[in-house]
Amino acid sequence: MLKNVHVHDEIQKFSEYYDEYINEKFNGDNIEYFNAQAYNNNTKTTDQTDELPLLEELEIYPEVILKRTIEILNPKNLLPEQSIEFINESDLVGPILFCLILATALFLSHKNLHFNFVYSFLMISCTMTFLLFNLMTPSNRFINFRTVASVLGYCLIPLVCLSIISIFYELKSFFGSILISFCVIWSSLAASRIFVLIIGDKNQQPLIAYPCFMAYSVITLLILF
Known part of the structure; x- marks a missing residue:
């Protein structure tokens, strides 16, 4: 004790x-x-x-996608004297999202197309455009493949809207032809405008708009037929 x-x-x-x-x-x-x-x-x-939030860890930024979508749909950005504010960092999440929407719209409109077909065609278009633009531009103005894919993917938005319209309305008509032409020209001008700002030579916009017009025209044929 x-x-x-x-x-x-x-x-x-x-x-x-x-x-x-x-x-x-x-x-x-x-x-x-x-x-x-x-x-x-x-x-x-x-x-x-x-x-970090899950979306940031996956490098998905909804505010960036929304901002770029509005920039493409803004008619003022198609005018030569207007400057377009496109973020330097290329984003591929938005283009992939629009490709999925395009493939889904084609499926719902009873087109026998799958996502792998649409994705493969867009990849070929991006590759050919990438090679062509780098042959056209000076060596100090190199455009990387990610930037080309991002610009072409975001400028696909008018055609995505067209594919959604094709679910409810038959485009093989006079009004459909006008709508198709309008969407193709819109996408081509938007893409060529951004590429011109990247390259820094406004005189080459017609040359840049031509391959964009051809690529988007083929996508329109997929939507139409």
Whole structure:
């Protein structure tokens, strides 16, 4: 019994000595003693704070897609004297999304086409356009493949709208021909306008618009037939 009391007194003295040492060491500041549960909670809070949102981790930025979509659909951006604000970082999520919408619209309009066919054709178009534009531009104005795919994909928006209209309305008519021509010209002018700003030579816009017009015309044939 006396031994237990002696041990208890020793522990109490050690505790008082330890508290006094801590106060002298840290100038009497409030010290949060180490607690495993508190440490785990703080670690979890820090990890959750440092984690990026899921869309940012996947490099999907809805605000960027919406902004570029509005830029393509804005008629003022088709005028030569108007400048178009296209973000330097190329985005491929938007073009892939519009390709999916185009393939879905073609499927719903009873066209025997699949996404792999549409995707393959667009990849060939991007590759040919990439090679052609880099042959046309100076060596100090190199256009990478990602930029070409991003611009052609976003400028596909008018044709995507056309494919959605084809689900409910037969385009093999006079009004359909006018609508098709309007959408193809719109996409071609929008794409050529952006490429001209990237290249920096306004005099080449007709030459740049021609291959864009041909590529979008073929896509229109897919929608029509």
